[in-house]
Amino acid sequence: MSDTxxxxxxxxxxxxxxxxxxxxxxxxxxxxEYAASLGETYAGYFGANPIAPPTFCMKFRxxxxxxxxxxxxxxxxxxxxxxxxxxxxxxxxxxxxHTSNTLHEVYEKTGRSGSMVFVVSRQRMTNQRGETxxxxxxxxxxxxxxxx
Amino acid sequence: MxxxxxxxxxxxxxxxxxxxxxxxxxxxxxxxxxxxxVSDEVARxxxxxxxxxxxxxxxxxxxxxxxxxxxEARLERLGVTFRGIVQPGKPLRCSGFVVDRREIADGVELExxxxxxxxxxxxxxxxxxxxxx
Numbered sequence: 001m002s003d004t005x006x007x008x009x010x011x012x013x014x015x016x017x018x019x020x021x022x023x024x025x026x027x028x029x030x031x032x033e034y035a036a037s038l039g040e041t042y043a044g045y046f047g048a049n050p051i052a053p054p055t056f057c058m059k060f061r062x063x064x065x066x067x068x069x070x071x072x073x074x075x076x077x078x079x080x081x082x083x084x085x086x087x088x089x090x091x092x093x094x095x096x097x098h099t100s101n102t103l104h105e106v107y108e109k110t111g112r113s114g115s116m117v118f119v120v121s122r123q124r125m126t127n128q129r130g131e132t133x134x135x136x137x138x139x140x141x142x143x144x145x146x147x148x
Numbered sequence: 149m150x151x152x153x154x155x156x157x158x159x160x161x162x163x164x165x166x167x168x169x170x171x172x173x174x175x176x177x178x179x180x181x182x183x184x185x186v187s188d189e190v191a192r193x194x195x196x197x198x199x200x201x202x203x204x205x206x207x208x209x210x211x212x213x214x215x216x217x218x219x220e221a222r223l224e225r226l227g228v229t230f231r232g233i234v235q236p237g238k239p240l241r242c243s244g245f246v247v248d249r250r251e252i253a254d255g256v257e258l259e260x261x262x263x264x265x266x267x268x269x270x271x272x273x274x275x276x277x278x279x280x281x
Contacts, residue, residue, distance in 0.1 A: 030177075037174040038208050039164065042215050053215070054223045055208040059179050080203045082274070084227035 005106040006117040007142075009069050019101040021062040028093040031056065052091040057125055057134040058083075060099045065138065067103040070119060078142035081118065088125075088132035096128045104137060117142045150256045150280045155246050159260060162213040162242040166201060171236045174205050201234040206272045210262045213242040214276055221278040224257070228274030232266075240266045244276070255281035 003011045031052045035045035044051055066075065091097065104122035108115060119140045125133040168186075175185045180202045183190040188198040207228050214223060234240060244262035251257075257279050264272040 033177045037170070037177045038205075038212050039170075040212055040215065042219050044219070053208065053211060054226070055204065055211045058204045058207070059177075061179070080230055082227070082229040083203070083207060084225070085207075086225050087223055 006108050007070055007074060007106070009067075009103075009106055013067065013069055013103055014105065015102055016067070017100055017102050018067045019062045019064045019099075021060070021099050023060055023097040023099075026052070026091055026093055026095045026097070031091070031093065034059070049093060054087050054090075054134075055085070056091055057085070057087070057097070057136065060097045060123075060125060062099045062101050062123070065101070066119065066121060066140070069103075070142075074117075074142040075140065078140055081139040081141040083139065084137040086135045088134055089127065091127070091133055095133075097133055098126050098128075100124045114143070150258075153246060153249065153256075153258060155249055157246040159213060159217050159244040159246075159262075162209065162216065163239065164209075165239050166205075166209075166234075166236050168199060168236045171199065171201055171205065174208075175202060178202070178204060178208075180204065196233060198235060201236060203228075203230045203272070206230070206234050206264050207274075209240075210242050210244075210264060210272065210274065210276070213244070213262070214260075214278060218278060218280065221258075221280045223276065224279050225277040226262075226274065227276075228262070228272050230272055232269060232271040234264065234266050234271045238266055240264060240271075247275075252279065255279060 028050055031050045032046055034056050035053050045053055102122050105120040108117050121138045123136040127133050172186050184194055185202050191199045242264050244260045246258050247261050248259035260276045262274050262276050263270055
């Protein structure tokens, strides 16, 4: 079995952390503005002590979204293919969100339009109490160079 | 309420038009700096027909639909595939239906297929799992 994945990525890099970050404390205003930007009307997202809409967690992307071993120009030939979020406890004012990004999966598929490589980055988010806020798998579809 | 929800139950759809200003506002508060979301010129240089909604915003609108349907439910999971671009200034429709219903310790778990359409095409599709206790 080969130890090398598409783009020459070493199999041993799967699961490795390539970024981590810690947010500023979330404010009630941050939550209000996010909810309002989506036209949300649920009262629990507003007021003095709101909870954040579930997708608020997507704000915390860290400093980089892909593993440095993946060529940056590959992303210019690809696109955001999707996300899968498992939600934990809601985010509330005063929470500090710690985000750890790991290279989760790299796999290749061949379709009618040729070869495609999928890169999945996993973000694990916890709050200041160590509780899981969300786990997000970000799936990017990249195309190898035509002459590769 | 949950007793009324069976497999096949349709989620009340969310039908809206998102303006370019709405996208700008979302992109700002969600910290999505991509110029393709706010500038037609930049988007066209990238081969797009004009500015587009961030995929995250499409996902967040599906979440809004679910909250408006069952505000007391907890969203456990939302997974989507981005199948096509979504543009501001054109009507979009979020919809979905229940595909599975499972009893859990102190309530019920609902699995739903969710869809965002624009111009009659499915632009974002996915699955949502909600828990009602």
